[in-house]
Amino acid sequence: MSSLILRAATRVLAPMMLMLSLFLLWRGHNLPGGGFIGGLVATSAIALQGIAFGPEAARRTLVLPPAVIAGIGLAAALVATLPAGLAALPFFTGLWLKLDLGDGATLPLSTPLLFDIGVFLVVIGGVCAILLALEEDPETDPTEQP
Amino acid sequence: MSGWYAVAPLIVAVAAAAATTLAHAAPRTQRALSLGGAFALLLAAVALMDAVWRGGMIVVQSSNWAAPFGITLAVDTFGAVMTLIAAITGAACLTFAIPEIEERHRRAWFHPLSHVLLLGVCGAFITGDLFNLYVWFEVMLIASFGLMTIGGTKAQTDGAVKYVSLNLVATLLFLLAVGLLYGMTGTLNYADLARTIPTVGNTGVLTAAAMLLMAAFGMKAAVFPLFFWLPAAYHTPLVSVSAVFAGLLTKVGVYALIRAFTLLFTHDVGWTHQILLWVSGLTMITGVLGAAAQSEMRRILSWHIISQIGYMVMGLALYTPLAIVGSVFYLVHHIVVKANLFLIAGVAARLAGSMELKKIGGLYRAAPLLGVLFFIPAFSLAGFPPLSGFWAKLILVRAALEDREWWIAAAALVTGLLTIYSMTKIWGEAFWKPHPRGDGAAAPLAAAPAAMLAPIVALAACTIAIGLFAQPFWIVAERAAAELLDPAAYAAAVLGRLP
Amino acid sequence: MEAPLALLIGLLTGVATWLMLSRNLIRLLLGFAVLGNAVNLLIFTAGRLTRDVPPIVPAGAQAIEGAFANPLPQALVLTAIVIGFGLLAFALVLAWQAYVRLGTIRTDEMREAEPPEEAKP
8 A cells, every 4th residue: 555644654653653662561560561562562563564665664674584583582581481490499480680770770670571572572573474474475385376 | 499390391392493483594503403402302301201200290380479379380190291202203203304394394484383383282281270271272273373384285275274263163162161160160270170170069060161171172182073174184284294283283182181081070970971982982983984985195194093082082981090091001102103104104105206095006116114114103003912002902992891881892993993994005005006107106215315214213113112011101101090080189289288 | 240241242152153154264264253252251251340449559569458350360361362363363364375375265165185076985
């Protein structure tokens, strides 16, 4: 679809949606939000890009192939489950690292946050892969005529 | 720390899936990582089996949330055996896949999807929570959807449509039963359910939930009359994919059935297990008759999966200690044999040019050794001594006779006979009769890559080992069955002793 | 509140069953989507409906005072929605592939994987 209005709106909307998705991801542990919702919002931005400028543009925005993004997410989620083992706690137990930034401010980093980032990436990768598959013609067996 | 033994197979499978995804641009690295992951999974499963065998049931309260509030992973002997056998099948089929898959199959994410599939299967065997089981089922299902369509032929698309549609329905039935059960008991932890279900007053609704679960698991396990998706789809994907499917996917359904109807729903054995008994008899007979009508190797074998599922459900339905031993023994034997038969069919088709029995022949003259390799699982499937299938069938028939269920014993024996018919049909058509395009049309065994033959030989060796040295396997199966028939001990291991 | 929801679940299940009996693949998938919603509502209702505060512990407190809504069905439903969404998305891609490769979305015209007619005994 090549409509000037859509393309102009996408230029403004897509970056804002991507930022909103990061915001949702960040506040997700204790407040409504989280990796899944954030991932879906980010995917909507990519999908908008795909509708306005074509699937190739969407792929360029993603930089990496969608499945590789999902793979990175899977690895991140896996890594998040492991530190519990070092602390002799059961699998998946959440651990917090409170970084002191000075001036009384602390930055709490946690394994649930890392897990959420993993979910975020898996959702973006997985859903974008499916969306792009719907926008592009399916690959067929070269020995058969469709 | 013993809990990490239970988690290790899952970690290995996730790591393999992630690593093969990230190495997608480098074919050689990806292949090495994929194989390495499969054998690491095998190691993890062996370690798990060893730990469970020596230390008893392993329970992990993930995230340190006490049961029944968190997600519990609980591995007893049965779960550990199934994980081990799944890992063996996975390693064998991925080895077979190395020469089979082409570049475009690899680019369609064959390796990551395979490891996600193994992850789902192992997860289903390791979990101790009904909703978590649902999640693992879906992990397995999504990966199997992807694997089934790799290649993109018309037949695959057609088979996948049927496979996907019916499995979607089964998924929702499962979820429906989960919802009802949660409404009645307020918990979905296996152990907590086992304690709570006997206190539920309204056994009618309980039986309804049990029947819904039976239908959902039955559809996964492909029992009569819910099996139609299986012969419509299993002959279409790549050989290594269909071998994993044939070995593992339906057996996850059987595992879930056994788990549900030994641990959870024993409130009305006269009703639920009687239905299972009828289902098992009809499954055996329809499966084997369906196979007799087919003329394509993988279709014949697919129908035989159905008939063999009947045996496993039969052991569960009889619900005596001996019968449960039989079911466990049968599961182990069957996974090895069936995956092997699919792999052999793949090699046979590669040498002779087709899966269609009419179009091939002369394999015995061209590749006599393949004939021997075919005979081992084929005769084991039919139940010839001294192969693994003989003991499996012997235990089950004996259990049926002890329970005075004459007709089911008769059905089991007749099914065994008819299985021989199908196996001799494959033998006669593919191996014995001359190739329709004349001598020399079938290639010798040397034309098949060694990586395809190695897993076949290894699995055949397993079959012979189970047959000749049945005693250790019997002891394991006996302990698994004893644990299955003692839900109170399971609940105590997860939740602690009752106050 | 449970009774009207039970009726709604029944209605949705009926609609879904009718859709899924169709030979049209897209209708079948729509039926799956509707049935998925019915099942999710069922899980939600099975967790008992209450008009209580959301199950979020206030800042600084260790636990919620008084009654609060059951959080578990919400977690279950969220998981089920995610999974249902993934399955439906894959199934739609498959339907699109089937349309491109087989030229039809009517399930009774899909016979590529069946044995040829003359091969039947």
